[in-house]
Structure formats: structure tokens, C-alpha cells
Amino acid sequence: xxxxxxxxxxxxxxxxxxxxxxxxxxxxxxxxxxxxxxxxxxxxxxxxxxxxxxxxxxxxxxxxxxxxxxxxxxxxxxxxxxxxxxxxxxxxxxxxxxxxxxxxxxxxxxxxxxxxxxxxxxxxxxxxxxxxxxxxxxxxxxxxxxxxxxxxxxxxxxxxxxxxxxxxxxxxxxxxxxxxxxxxxxxxxxxxxxxxxxxxxxxxxxxxxxxxxxxxxxxxxxxxxxxxxxxxxxxxxxxxxxxxxxxxxxxxxxxxxxxxxxxxxxxxxxxxxxxxxxxxxxxxxxxxxxxxxxxxxxxxxxxxxxxxxxxxxxxxxx
Ligand code: NCD
Numbered sequence: 001x002x003x004x005x006x007x008x009x010x011x012x013x014x015x016x017x018x019x020x021x022x023x024x025x026x027x028x029x030x031x032x033x034x035x036x037x038x039x040x041x042x043x044x045x046x047x048x049x050x051x052x053x054x055x056x057x058x059x060x061x062x063x064x065x066x067x068x069x070x071x072x073x074x075x076x077x078x079x080x081x082x083x084x085x086x087x088x089x090x091x092x093x094x095x096x097x098x099x100x101x102x103x104x105x106x107x108x109x110x111x112x113x114x115x116x117x118x119x120x121x122x123x124x125x126x127x128x129x130x131x132x133x134x135x136x137x138x139x140x141x142x143x144x145x146x147x148x149x150x151x152x153x154x155x156x157x158x159x160x161x162x163x164x165x166x167x168x169x170x171x172x173x174x175x176x177x178x179x180x181x182x183x184x185x186x187x188x189x190x191x192x193x194x195x196x197x198x199x200x201x202x203x204x205x206x207x208x209x210x211x212x213x214x215x216x217x218x219x220x221x222x223x224x225x226x227x228x229x230x231x232x233x234x235x236x237x238x239x240x241x242x243x244x245x246x247x248x249x250x251x252x253x254x255x256x257x258x259x260x261x262x263x264x265x266x267x268x269x270x271x272x273x274x275x276x277x278x279x280x281x282x283x284x285x286x287x288x289x290x291x292x293x294x295x296x297x298x299x300x301x302x303x304x305x306x307x308x309x310x311x312x313x314x315x316x317x318x
Contacts, residue, residue, distance in 0.1 A: 001014055001015060001018055001121070002018065003018050003019075003020070005023070006023060006026065008026075008027075009314075010129075010130055012127075012131045012132070013130070013132045013143065013309065014142065015181070016140065016145050016178045017181055019185060020185060021159075024149060027150075027308055027312065028149075028305075030317055031304040031305045034073075034304040034305075034307040034308050035304040037073070038073050038307065044073060046075055046076075047075045047310070047314065047316060049076075050107075050109075051076065051079060051106060051107040051108060052079075052107055052108065052109045053078070053107040053111065054068060054081065054082075054111045055084060055110055055112045056082045056134065057083070057112070057113060057115060058114065058115050058135065060134070062276060062299055063113065063134045063135065063143070063144070063302070064080075066299070066302040067111050067143075067310075069303050070303050070304075070306035070310060071310060073307060074311055079107055084099065096122060096126070097123075100126045101126065101127075107129070108129055109130045109132065110127060110129060110132070111131075111132045111134050112133065113136070114137065115137050115240075117136050117138050117174075118136060120133030120136040120140075121136075132309070135174055136174070138173075138174055138238070140181075141275075143302075143305065144174075144178060144275050144302075145178035146305050146309065147306075148175070148273060148298070149182045150305050151271075151273065151298045152230075152231060152271075154301070159183075159185075160188050161187070161189070162189050162230045163189070163228065163229045163230050164183065164189070164190070164191050164192070164229065164231040165191075165225050165226070165231070165233070166179075166192065166193050166195075167195070167235065167255045168194075168235035168236060169235055169238050170201045171241075172199070172237075173235045175275040176233070180205075180216075181209060181212065184209060184214040187213075189213075189214050191216050192218075192219055192224070192226060193216060193219065194219050194224075194255060195218075196251040197220055199237065201218075206218075222255060222261065222265055227265075227267055229267070229270055230271070231270060231273060232271075232272045234255075234257055234274045235275065235281070236279050237251055237252045237254070237279075239252070252279070253280055256280065256281055258285060258286060259286060262289065266291070270291055271291050271293050272286065272293065273293055273294055273298055274294040275294075275298075276294060276298075278294075282294070
């Protein structure tokens with residue numbers, strides 16, 4: 001996996017492990033500009049003539065929608081394949097490698113979501129054009145972590161000395177896996193991992209992420225949430241990763257954020273984030289709370305960050 005090392009041109013985006021602080025600074029400076037263009041409906045011509053394939057083997061609203069919007073707002077066009085297992089030659093048994101070869105003939109970049117961890121790397125190895133991992137099973141979801149870090153930075157004006165309480169599914173949540181790696185790029189960050197016992201980070205993830213420098217503290221009871229946290233990052237229990245749905249039912253609503261929960265365990269300066277979709281773990285009565293950033297800020301930032309990322313990868317900005 002190639003490091004970005006200040007130069008995004010033609011790089012695959014597979015994991016947060018490719019990034020450094022400097023790379024995030026470059027990306028965020030551009031995302032800020034993209035936000036101004038998009039908010040003022042100023043069309044950009046950066047990607048004129050370019051086509052980006054969105055190949056999504058798993059359902060998606062925000063990642064798909066924001067990549068599609070991002071490419072179009074920067075002047076490019078998209079080939080959009082949602083559910084290739086039904087609508088493309090994948091249904092006839094075509095391999096991932098052949099599918100990738102196909103879309104690399106028609107476009108300059110492939111954004112792929114796939115149910116199997118490691119498949120983004122496999123696609124990138126098969127492709128001669130850049131591949132962006134839009135979520136590979138229980139693996140990673142790097143562009144989500146980038147927009148999450150952008151959102152944290154926008155609010156706190158720093159990315160070090162941050163305490164994040166992750167709530168939900170640490171084992172299967174790819175957004176958690178990427179955001180923990182992102183936090184490890186900065187000094188003095190701490191993550192409290194609040195989950196049912198059977199949804200802890202895997203041993204391998206725990207030790208490899210901890211080695212990168214972020215302090216990890218596993219907790220299984222909301223009473224152990226630190227009062228002074230900066231960010232709560234809530235997540236959905238990932239139903240589709242359970243072999244046994246009864247097991248899912250037992251843990252799906254272990255930690256529900258509602259106004260009482262927030263009043264008891266939160267503080268007034270924190271923000272509440274969620275990659276979405278939520279399926280009950282944040283009560284809608286919390287949406288109007290000014291600490292909730294998941295519905296507007298976080299989602300919109302996704303598009304600005306992806307506008308910047310695609311333009312950087314295609315060499316249209318530096
Ligand atoms: C997440 C995903 O697909 O990993 N959604 C997203 O991209 N914003 C989170 C989830 O599905 O729980």
C-alpha cells in the first residue's frame with residue numbers, strides 16, 4: 001500500500017495507514033475551498049472530460065450520493081453501478097478482476113464498496129487506474145474517517161488531545177477501524193470503546209491500532225464514559241455481519257443515546273457524531289441538540305472532502 005506522502009496523484013485510497021498529518025492538512029485545505037464553491041453553487045470545471053465509476057456491491061446512501069455529487073460538482077461525470085451482483089455481468093459469474101478491468105476501460109477512477117475485507121486492495125492490484133475504497137466489509141472505510149476528522153477539526157480546531165467515545169460495534173464497524181487509525185496520526189488522542197463484550201475490536205485490530213499510538217480503553221457500561229470526552233462517535237450494530245440474527249437482536253440496542261443519556265453522561269462542549277445510517281441507537285429527539293452534527297455538518301463535509309480527494313487523485317489540484 002503506497003503512502004500518500006504529500007502527493008495524492010494517481011494513488012489508491014485503501015486505508016488510513018497511507019496517510020500522515022501533512023496529507024490530511026492538504027486535503028482539508030482543499031475541502032474548505034470546495035465547501036465555498038458548492039455552497040455558492042459555483043460549478044467547477046476541474047474534472048471536465050473525466051469519468052469516475054461508482055461500483056457499489058453493498059447498499060449505500062451517503063457514500064454513494066456524496067461521491068456522485070462530488071464528481072458532478074467538480075465538472076466530471078459518473079458511471080453508477082449499484083448492486084453489480086444483480087445488474088452487471090457479476091450476475092453471470094464474472095470475477096472482481098475482470099469487472100475492474102472493464103470499468104477501467106471506461107473511466108479514470110473507480111470508487112468501490114464491497115462486502116469482503118481486503119477486496120479494495122484486490123481491486124487496486126487489478127487496476128491501472130486509482131481505486132478508492134468506499135468500504136470493504138468489516139475492513140476499512142477511509143473516506144468516512146477523512147470526513148470525520150475534517151468535522152472534528154472544523155469544530156475543535158485541533159486533531160490532537162482529543163478524547164473520543166466510540167459507541168456500538170467495534171468488531172464489525174469499518175468506520176471505527178478507519179477513524180481509530182486516523183486518530184493515531186496525532187499526539188495524545190484517547191479512544192474509549194463502548195461496546196457489548198462480543199463486539200469488541202478484534203485482538204489483531206486492538207494491538208495494531210494501539211501500537212500506532214492512540215490510547216485505547218475498552219468499556220462495556222455507559223457509567224464508564226468519561227465526563228470530559230470531546231466527541232461521541234456512535235455507530236450501528238452491523239446486522240449484516242451476524243451469522244445468527246438472534247445474537248444481533250440481543251445486542252442491537254445496547255446503548256441508546258436519548259436526551260436523558262446525553263444529560264447524564266455527556267458534557268456541554270462535546271459533539272455527537274454518527275456515520276449513519278442509524279437504526280435506533282440515537283433517538284431523533286437528540287437531533288435538535290446543538291451538539292449533534294451527524295445530520296448536517298458531517299454528511300455535507302463528506303461531499304466537500306470527496307470533491308477535494310478525487311480532484312487531488314486525478315491531479316487537477318495540488
Ligand atoms: C457506514 C458504512 O457503510 O460503513 N455508512 C457510511 O458509509 N456512512 C456505516 C454503517 O453502515 O453502519
